[in-house]
Amino acid sequence: MTKIVGPIFTGRSWEEYQKMFHLEEWELKNQSFLDCAAGASSFAAYLANQGGDVRAVDRLYDQDPQILRSLCQEHLEALIKSLEPIKKEFDWTYFRDLEHLQKHRYGSCQEFYQDYSQNRHRYIQGDLTRLPFDDDQFDIVLCSHLLFIYDHRLDLDFHLRVLEEMFRVAGEEVRIYPLVKHKKRKSEFLKPVWERLSEVAELELVKVDYQFRRGGDQMLVMRK
Numbered sequence: 001m002t003k004i005v006g007p008i009f010t011g012r013s014w015e016e017y018q019k020m021f022h023l024e025e026w027e028l029k030n031q032s033f034l035d036c037a038a039g040a041s042s043f044a045a046y047l048a049n050q051g052g053d054v055r056a057v058d059r060l061y062d063q064d065p066q067i068l069r070s071l072c073q074e075h076l077e078a079l080i081k082s083l084e085p086i087k088k089e090f091d092w093t094y095f096r097d098l099e100h101l102q103k104h105r106y107g108s109c110q111e112f113y114q115d116y117s118q119n120r121h122r123y124i125q126g127d128l129t130r131l132p133f134d135d136d137q138f139d140i141v142l143c144s145h146l147l148f149i150y151d152h153r154l155d156l157d158f159h160l161r162v163l164e165e166m167f168r169v170a171g172e173e174v175r176i177y178p179l180v181k182h183k184k185r186k187s188e189f190l191k192p193v194w195e196r197l198s199e200v201a202e203l204e205l206v207k208v209d210y211q212f213r214r215g216g217d218q219m220l221v222m223r224k
């Protein structure tokens with residue numbers, strides 16, 4: 001089995017994004033979006049197909065499409081195997097079971113692969129600590145499943161730098177999901193992040209209509 005040492009390269013679907021970030025139709029139609037650490041998510045592909053204004057950034061977007069497709073499949077298989085013994089810790093409302101989860105994520109991976117192969121301009125290679133974008137370039141900046149869940153590998157300084165950087169390129173707001181790693185406990189970084197960022201941003205915890213990690217039904221919103 002593949003041993004995954006860092007943040008894995010998989011992707012959630014646009015439906016999951018819509019729920020995790022409480023995205024409304026008018027926003028999807030009228031706002032510009034940046035998906036940060038977008039991985040193999042199908043959010044950008046879907047939204048662009050609907051005529052939306054969207055870019056995605058990830059540190060691996062300098063890789064060839066075939067390489068990213070293989071990586072996504074490999075990480076997805078490893079993820080499913082690693083979830084088997086701990087599946088009771090998750091909420092099986094959105095996904096029926098592991099098979100359903102795997103199919104759904106595989107679909108996102110395929111959609112991503114097609115769009116990434118044909119529309120490379122939408123996918124920008126970059127590190128979240130130094131985003132290659134102007135101040136206020138996007139209305140809404142999203143970040144799913146990187147911050148607060150790898151807090152054993154990514155330290156508080158990394159979290160603060162990334163949050164400040166995403167806030168810099170956001171014209172209106174930044175939304176981050178999830179805030180809970182496991183056992184319904186919020187990341188211990190949330191408190192120091194809140195204290196530091198409330199000096200520059202209006203912060204709010206917003207309940208969302210999505211939960212896979214138990215207790216993970218809130219996003220953090222940073223507004224200008």
Ligand SMILES: C[S@@+](CC[C@H](N)C(=O)[O-])C[C@H]1O[C@@H](n2cnc3c(N)ncnc32)[C@H](O)[C@@H]1O
Pocket residue numbers: 007008009010011012013036037038039040041057058059060126127128129143144145146
């Ligand atoms: C678990 S995946 C999440 C993908 C997607 N956002 C989702 O929710 O399905 C984490 C992603 O973060 C990317 N990543 C990790 N560290 C990064 C960094 N410093 N800058 C940019 N991307 C990074 C990885 O390459 C990977 O694609």
